[in-house]
Amino acid sequence: xxxxxxxxxxxxxxxxxxxxxxxxxxxxxxxxxxxxxxxxxxxxxxxxxxxxxxxxxxxxxxxxxxxxxxxxxxxxxxxxxxxxxxxxxxxxxxxxxxxxxxxxxxxxxxx
Amino acid sequence: xxxxxxxxxxxxxxxxxxxxxxxxxxxxxxxxxxxxxxxxxxxxxxxxxxxxxxxxxxxxxxxxxxxxxxxxxxxxxxxxxxxxxxxxxxxxxxxxxxxxxxxxxxxxxxxxxxx
Numbered sequence: 511x512x513x514x515x516x517x518x519x520x521x522x523x524x525x526x527x528x529x530x531x532x533x534x535x536x537x538x539x540x541x542x543x544x545x546x547x548x549x550x551x552x553x554x555x556x557x558x559x560x561x562x563x564x565x566x567x568x569x570x571x572x573x574x575x576x577x578x579x580x581x582x583x584x585x586x587x588x589x590x591x592x593x594x595x596x597x598x599x600x601x602x603x604x605x606x607x608x609x610x611x612x613x614x615x616x617x618x619x620x621x
Numbered sequence: 622x623x624x625x626x627x628x629x630x631x632x633x634x635x636x637x638x639x640x641x642x643x644x645x646x647x648x649x650x651x652x653x654x655x656x657x658x659x660x661x662x663x664x665x666x667x668x669x670x671x672x673x674x675x676x677x678x679x680x681x682x683x684x685x686x687x688x689x690x691x692x693x694x695x696x697x698x699x700x701x702x703x704x705x706x707x708x709x710x711x712x713x714x715x716x717x718x719x720x721x722x723x724x725x726x727x728x729x730x731x732x733x734x735x736x
Binding site: 514544546552553554555556559599601606607608609610611612613614 | 625652654656662663664665666669676677679680712714723724725726727728729730
């Protein structure tokens with residue numbers, strides 16, 4: 511049974527620092543992994559999708575890596591800004607259809 | 622291009638009443654999913670439609686929940702009768718036909734409160 515874990519549950523950094531968010535999963539047989547951002551009271555915004563055959567994916571200040579064999583993904587956000595404050599969720603797809611989510615990491619970037 | 626839309630954004634009902642949630646996926650997306658987050662827990666999968674057919678409903682909690690997708694377009698999720706533990710945020714998502722390789726795009730969610 512696939513389990514997805516995100517550590518830490520909460521993170522606070524000063525503006526300008528790089529953010530490192532971790533996601534681990536127990537079953538390496540995945541199709542892909544998706545990172546989302548959720549602002550309070552809002553829906554989920556897809557940030558990056560990494561296919562199982564890829565090692566990393568980049569979009570602007572965001573970079574996500576995937577090490578399928580060790581069951582880990584890391585989301586890096588360079589030069590954090592207060593607008594990056596949100597909850598970040600990772601989700602893996604290991605079967606047709608369903609995404610399995612971690613509990614998320616709540617990020618606060620202080621000015 | 623319009624994103625996934627959900628209606629209503631909030632619903633407050635009494636225990637025992639019926640509520641129907643609606644989701645309109647991104648135009649042209651054959652795959653539609655329902656998820657929910659109950660207080661303090663992770664977002665959990667409920668079910669998956671491919672066009673009008675239910676592909677996987679393994680996450681539906683019990684027979685008080687009924688999902689339909691008329692003509693392969695919008696979908697409704699009915700809860701009848703609602704119980705206190707049904708309170709939470711219900712999300713809808715959609716993706717294109719190459720389902721397993723494509724991103725799922727989420728709607729803003731419907732916050733359901735059962736009193």
